[in-house]
Amino acid sequence: MFSNNIFSSGHLRKSNIDPGQLKVFSNFQKDEDRFSFVFALAESHKFEMNPGPTAVKDGDVAKGLKDAGNRAFQSGDNKSALALYNKSVLKTPWTSAASRDLSVSVANRSAALYHLKQYQPALDDIAFVSTLDYPLELNYKVLDRKARCLLAMNQLKDALEAFKATLKALDGAKLPDERRMKWQSDIQIMIAMLARNKELTNDPLPPSVTVLPHVSGGRNKHYESASAAVNVCRSEEMGRYAVAAIDIKAGHTVVVEKAYCSVLLAEHRATHCFHCFNSVSTSSTIYAPQSGVSSPGSAVGVWSVCDLSDGTTDTVSDKHPTNIRYFLDMREQLNTSAILSQTLCPTLSQQEDAVYEPRVYQGSHYLSMYHLVRHHSHRSIDDWLQRTGMAVFLFRCLQVSGYFGEDSSLSGTHLNPDHLLVGGLLLRHLQSLQFNAHEISELQLGNKGESKSVFLGGGLYPTLALFNHSCNPGVTRYFRGTSVVVRTVATHRQGEMLAENYGPIFTQDPRAHRQATLREQYHFECVCAPCRQDWPKFEDMNPGLLRFRCDSGDGCSQVLEVAAETDQFMVQCPTCRGYTNILKGLKTLQVASSLAEKGRVSEALSKFLDILSVLDKTLVPPFRDYHLCQQSVRTCMLKLGNLGTLAGAST
Known part of the structure; x- marks a missing residue:
């Protein structure tokens, strides 16, 4: 671990700096100048930069974990067995000599997954085993498991072929004759049962959660990750913000966006892939070399073979957006953007028109992230010192890692132009992350219908960052891997703001x-x-x-407050004197209340959306049952994203 004494008491403080120097610092307008100033301070170099030991593979430790997994499996504790097999896989050296050990651990893990009824992950492990040096005399075990997984998934045609392969593999099994004959007999019975059906087929598989949905209504011509039903407006008071370009119903998918960058929390690195955030309990997970890392002993995290990973792990390429060459080549473009936004364009709307209008807003493009709001004019000196000190610390981490392709010696305070560019960018992004980063979560489910949203890490979504806040958000977001899906949970009229929630919500906080x-x-x-x-x-x-909407047809916006026990079905508006039929609203309310009481939140999402649509037309928030129905919609949507199992829950 890097130790950092500067931040042990919070951050670099004003009391550590001479008042004259502090005045100079407070007058800086450029991030590069702030970075250079703090980097030159003696206080910035009074901490040790020691990378510490690198996590290493260990065959003996891996074997011990595998043996412990076997004991847990034999005792029927499949969840513990799965966790131990995962750890064994992570510790197994990635060498040809250790391929057999790895294959056995993965094969054993597939058995735990099968008993946990996680059939597709078990099949993924079995497919992985076939690429390793798995003992031929044990092959019948994984083939039999493959057949039974396929059978459980109603992949009957494929199951028949897998049972036939199992029968053949039993010829090479080192089993006592009696046990071999019993196994062969069981397999032959399964083959005979399946073969009776002359039109054996495979059932359609449910759509993979790794497949991202499409935005509703077609893609936006100006914002590649947004729906055509979304416009982005600008104002001096509100900055950029999303609005409905047309009337939008609840359930509309308005944004589908891959994270520009994401970071997994350290406590999840042994249970989730740090590239795609897939859980190791629901995906076939291996070590980094399978995903392109060339040095077997050097990887320290978990990678999974997943559809969300594009395999872009090579940071050596000059075109990769984490390589210093990429930023050096962008220097002129960044300088031009800075001049446009700081000098030539005095107002916010003019700045953004100059920077953004000539091109499509691409969330995958670095400039989209570069220009996210930072609120730099609102920052105190303490805030600037804290963030600049952190930028210096991160910069020195890059130096130690050899990022600049130079001697990693940290003596002296000289900064060349390349250093200043990177240091300034670090400080810039530390500012924007405060307002634009999003928590990536996983919904963990229990045995009794309970659920808990778990914070896995953070990600940056330049298109989602354009959505402003409301304490009564009209959209909700869920994640598939590190990609975000944003859907409406209320009806929006044309021109109405599409707002998300930054944390404080009116139903919970005053x-x-x-x-x-x-x-x-x-x-x-x-x-x-x-x-x-x-x-x-x-x-x-x-x-x-x-609280009913007046629907007299005269354009009246009056809210009609009616007792729930009323026996009237027509209510007169005190403003326009027209009458509103409240019977349809009451009937819909009864349906929504009944669903909530019965706990049928997993019923078809479309039904909840239909109910919400009628409630939107008849009732006016805040209204208890309206928000209950809205929460049911959110819960259903969350179940379409990243899922896990609550600690202590059986699978």
Whole structure:
């Protein structure tokens, strides 16, 4: 681990700097100047840069973990066995000599997965075993397991062929004659049963969660990750923000975007792939060399063979967006963008028109990330010192790693132009990450319907970053791997803002707390409807009061408050004097309440959306049952994304 004494008490503080120097620092306008100043301070070099020991493979440790996994498996503890086999695979040296050990651990893991009814991951492991030096005399085991996985998945045609292959493999098995004959007899029975059906087929498999959905209504011509139903507007007060280009119903997919970059939390690195964030319990997971790393002993994390990975692990290429050559080649372009946004264009809207209008907004393009909002004019000196100090620390980590292709010696404080470019970019992105990074999560499910959203890591989504906040968000997001899917959970009229949520939500937090949090963390005053009208928290909503829209047809926007126990079906509006039929709203409300009471949140998402659509037309939030139905929609959507199992739950 890198040790960093500067940050042991928080961050580099004003008290450490001479008042005259502090005044110079406070007048800087460029990130490169701030970085150069802090890098030159003696305080910035009073910490040790020691990479520490590299995680290494160990065959003996791997064998011990495999043996422990075998004991857990034999005792029926399949979840513990799976975890131990995973650790064994990670510790097994990636050498031709160790290929057999690795193959046995992976084969054993497939057995644990089979008993956990994770059939596709088990099949993935069996396919991986076939590429390794797995003992031929044991091949019948994995082939039999393959056949039974296929059978459980109703892949009957393929299961028949796998049983036939198992029967053939039994000829080479080192088994006592009696046991061999029993096994052969069982397989022959399965073959005979399947062969009776002359039109044996494979059932359609459910769509893989690694396949990303399409945006609704076609792709946006100007924002490649957004739906054509989305427009992006700009104002001095609100910056850039997304609005509905047309009327949009709940359930509409408005953004599907791959992360520009993502980082897995350290506590999940032994259980999830750090490239795609797939769980090792639901994917066939191996070590990095399978994904392109050439030095067998050097990898320190988990990689999984997954459809979400594009295999782009080579950071040596000059064109890779983490290679210094990439940024050096971009220097002129970055300087031009900086001049446009800082000098030639005095207002926000002019800056962004100059920078963005000539091209399609591509979330995969570095300039889209480069120009994300930073709120640099709102930062205090303490804040600048903290972030610049961290930029220096990260820069020195890059030096130690050999990123600059030079001697990793850290003596002296000389910075060349390449150093200044990278240091300035580090500081710039430390500012923008505060406002634009998103938590990537996984929904973990329990045995009794309970669920918990677990923070796996963070990602940057330049298109999603254009969505402003509301304490009553009209969209929800879920993740497939590191890609985000954004869907509406309310009806939006043309021109209405499409807002997500930055954390504070009106159903849980009082207005004063929400606004204080948003002001401190995001530097803006929230003026959404729940803040303007001071909506009650969910627990404070009156379940006996219904709020209907006046639908007299005269363009009246009056809200009609009616007691839930009313025996009337027509209510007169006090403003326009017209009448509203509330019967349809009450009937829909009864359906929504019944579904909530029965816990049928896993029922077809389309039914919840239909209910929500009717509630949108008849009832006005805040209203308890409306938000219950909306939460049911969110829960269903989350179950379409990354899934895991709660600790202690059986699979």
